[in-house]
Amino acid sequence: MELRQLRHFVAVAEELHFTRAAAKVHVVQSTLSASISGLEAELGTALLVRNNRRVDLTTAGQALLPDAQHALAAAERARAAVDAVRGLLSGQLRIGDPGAGNRRPARAAGAVSPQLPANRDHAATRSH
Template sequence: MELRQLEHFVAVAEDCHFTRAAKRLHIAQSGLSASIRSLERELGAPLFLRSTRQVRLTAEGQALLVEARKTLAAGDAAKGAVAAVRGLLRGTLSVGSLQCLHAVHVPALLAGFVREHPGLEVSLRHGGSGDLIDRVRTGSLDIAFVSRPRQIPDEVVVSALDREPLVLGCALDHRFADCDEVKLQDLGDERFVDFTADWGTRDLADRVLAEAGVERRVALEASDVHSLLDLVSFGLGVALVPQSFTVKTDRVRFIPLAGDVPLWETVAVTADPTGKAAAALLAKVGPAGDSQVSSCVSA
């Protein structure tokens, strides 16, 4: 089994299409098909279910995909270790991030990192915290900037970046708009706007309200900050959001929470062990206020 064959396999698995994968790899489709057939013969198992319309992984293929990504990542790490001796970073770095963060301005961070390491090919993927953490765990991402998960997989390392309290966001004419603070227990009759289930602030809000004995209704879901705040501003519901959301709009009233205020935490997640490139990027990120901080926040 060769690394080249695993690269071919992963490309087909990700694209679910031989022609697209061949174009991405800059090889002939016939050569790609031959490489996959050779791998299947060596492993003694079919890796794909092929039809005229669709290519899907078999159970054996799904099992191989996790290990193939880890093996390719280890190969990149080996190349990187040799390059590091020469003071160079080469190979690839796959970064995941929430759409927008307060703790670090990802575009500015990557721009400076690419300038310092022109031999490194950097890619970026946006998504929810749960999905991005799982991609680090399975080897398809090297590092991800996300909200702290409730449970941390054994295969990853979590580095804290920043913490901030949650506040209540409501419309300007809401009954809480003139309050100095609001108790979580007073939110039982409220309709909520929130992010979808895979997003970190949704998970935190669900947990802290449940602990406060509040059974809430999430009437509308959004997948970005601006849409969520627009829904709140029109009185379609209230939302528990990180404090840094307060700089995003003047059409929403933000009210501190009374008592033991829950904290929303931004973290960096890397594989265990952390690759050279991911470690170098993480070293560029200091605590919020000491690094390139964004005024935009996501879930």
Template sequence: MELQQMRYVVAVAETANFTRAAERCHVVQSALSHQIARLERELGARLFDRTSRRVHLTPAGEAFLPAARQALEAAERARAEVAAAAGEIRGRLAIGAIPTVSSVDLPRLLVNYRTRYPRVHISLRSAISEEMIEQVKEGTLDVAVLGLPPAGRVVGLRGHELARGGLVAIVAPGHRLADAGEVALAELADEEFVDFPTGTGARVQSDDAFEAAGVRREVAFEVNAIEFMTRFVRHGLGVGMVPTAFADELAGVRVLRITDATARVEVLVWSRSRPSPPAAALLELFDIDPESYS
């Protein structure tokens, strides 16, 4: 069993297509198919069911895939550790961030990182906090920037608080409160809202604020991005709530300070295991020493 064979299996599983997998791996399809067939013979089981229209994992393939990914990650980690011992940071760095991150200028940070460590391949994913917590635990992500309620805690990971901030409400220019400047949550009780999906960190924060104020509200539209929320609000379809740090970036809406909303916390999290050299180098840019966190 060879690492290259595992790479081919992962590529086919992720693309569901032998041709696209071969293109991703920069080999001809016949060579990729031959190596996978050879691996299947060695394992004594078929990893893929192939039809004229699609390719999908067999039960044996489903069992093999996580172990193959772990083996590839371990090999990548070994190469990175050897390079770090020789004074070079290289390998892969997978970062996650909520769409509403405001505590750090990620593009600027990554430009700085890439300038210092050009041999590191960086990937960035935007997702909800709950998904990224699991991905960091699984090792799919090295680090992630989460949004949590003030009392929120992440079990099983190490974390560092980056910032705390409030919430503001955004309304259409023609809204009855457009010129108010500030508003209490009770004044928004009869409004329809545009908010993030139920269960997400940003939504929990808004829900907790209204619950603490004893105010009920109706969320009519659920969206996944502030830009999408702003478009709904701009057209008068509802009221939105966003972090204060985004207030100056939103065009075509009026921003109202909320006098009784709870704070919003952004946290950087990483695995309790020793971070890879690329991840440790990123933590250094945040002035974080991972060894100081228990």
């Protein structure tokens, strides 16, 4: 059982829709379906009831869901603990300048980003 499979299962269980769940975890639907099928094969039971336009959890799926959510949360806490020991910063940094006009706050973020090891690009937004 892999964290990836649990992440995929939880996404489908929460969305009750394969297409939305696939978008949520950033994979194509066929990858999501194969991942969950592999998990079901490993566990020896169906976790989901698949209909034409609807997905429901089986009794086994209902039993797995809370433990899968806890396992994923524990894995995230473990990663954060290791990152803290390594001195990595985490969280979000939002930069805004009400007087920026048409300039993008991304220029200001560019000066900071080399100092952030796990920097992710986020779309900058501004309010009028």
